[in-house]
Amino acid sequence: MSTIKYTEEHEWVEIDGDSATIGITEYAQEQLGDVVFVELPDAGRAVAKGDEVAVVESVKAASEVYAPVSGEITEVNSVLDGAPATVNEDAIGAGWFVKMKLSDTAELEELLDEAAYQAFVAGLD
């Protein structure tokens, strides 16, 4: 069964064994406003934690999305190519960005759980 973890950069990571699905949080999509473009990496690319993996562009800003964990990109969400607004409509679901195969599951320990992330977001307002 899968668990969802978070980062202070407002990404979510859904973990299932040694694979992970990554996207931006509800809070992030709300702050960005209407998403008009998502630049995604090529599948097969190896990334280290903290590397820039995607750029999300809204009518207000363009922001980088950093890899919350290390590993290899196995799949990117091609739906976002034609329908970037999916990120606004369903940030935690259909609006995912990339899937990765993890190279170091120990890194997951550093991520926030739901309660810790919600507390972090509450502290921002």
Place this chain on the structure above:
Amino acid sequence: MRYLPLTDTDRQAMLGRIGAANIDELFRDVPKAARRDELIDLPRRKGELEVERALSALASKNVPAGSVPFFVGAGAYRHHVPATVDHLIQRSEFLTSYTPYQPEIAQGTLQYLFEFQTQVAMLTGMEVANASMYDGSTGCAEAVLMAHRITKKKKAVLSGALHPHYRAVVENLSEFARDDLDLGEPVTDGTEDIIARIDDDTSCVVIQNPDFFGNVRDLQPIADAAHAKKALLIVVVTEIMSLGLVTPPGEMGADIVVGEGQSLGNPLNFGGPYVGLFAARQKFVRQMPGRLCGETEDAEGKRGFVLTLSTREQHIRREKATSNICTNSGLCCLAFTIHLSLLGEEGYGRLARINHANAVKLADQLDAVDGVEIVTPTFFNEFTIRTPRNALQVIDELADKGILGGVRASRLWPGQSDLDDLIVIASTEVNTDEDRAAYASALKEVLS
């Protein structure tokens, strides 16, 4: 408002902060030979009329482009600019509002920027163009940086027949982007083998067409070779008039096209300001530098214009912006747009054919002079000749006879002695049969 100049204390504090002992130290990059220790001895005062006379006397030592038969090109071209252009760009609606700070209320400005982009895209055969760069050379450097961003590779292969000023600007900017440049030797007859230099690390190939010496080439094989190595082809056009006749780079596989737009609407202007053209394939639009104007519909369904994709730009994305170009050559780009609109598609093509015909006629006449050899087998309105004497002396002696005969190649490649006898010569629609006859006969005298 009062103007409060800095105090000595302010100056000392600033100098101290940057570690300079005095103001003169700030100029230490200027070569000693170019500096002057003492002040120029100017009279305390002179009447306006006296100043005018003195300066006119100085100016009359020049041989202005418009005063004699003129065949100088090499990146800046003398064309006829209709009086209408100057009249229209000086309308205050255009002249005083060249950069729209609150863009959407400046619909007129946005519309001409949009039309400028459309014209540039059509001329270059590309899908999308921006609303101008400073000039061709800075556009060229930006294209190299853009290729680096797209391919994530750093080695730019530059043609040796790229205008050396363009190369210098690329060198300047790439130093900060940590790009590696593979510079070629100047091959004068259009046979440079640039394909051999493309490898897996290559981010882009930069080639000028027509090249510095005037050669026109088929770029498709170079595009194919670049694409096979996942590199981009950047095509540089320094004489935009050529696209009225030469196949557009977009039809020969170019990924990015940069150009100098001066030839349309803009006089020589002592070398600037000019207007840089920048066009690319649609899929690269988000990596393009500079301003983009888009067409849209307002709430009532009426056609309108907006600045678009602004999130790439520095005022929003700060240091992550695609470029730090802030303003551009707005008025020069308006002049370009008006001139091209006046010419129309047909007029532009006809003007290009006149340019080419004039250059061919001149080449034939000069080729008939004993000892002169045409170096460039295929050209548009500019070609290169080899003379039996040093080109520097030939050009000086031609100038003494009232002919501005071209640019010696070694001026752009100092120390490259195999170019010492080459002259790059342009002939546009401004040259008459009499001009060409005068050139041929003066050259004959100089060489005899």
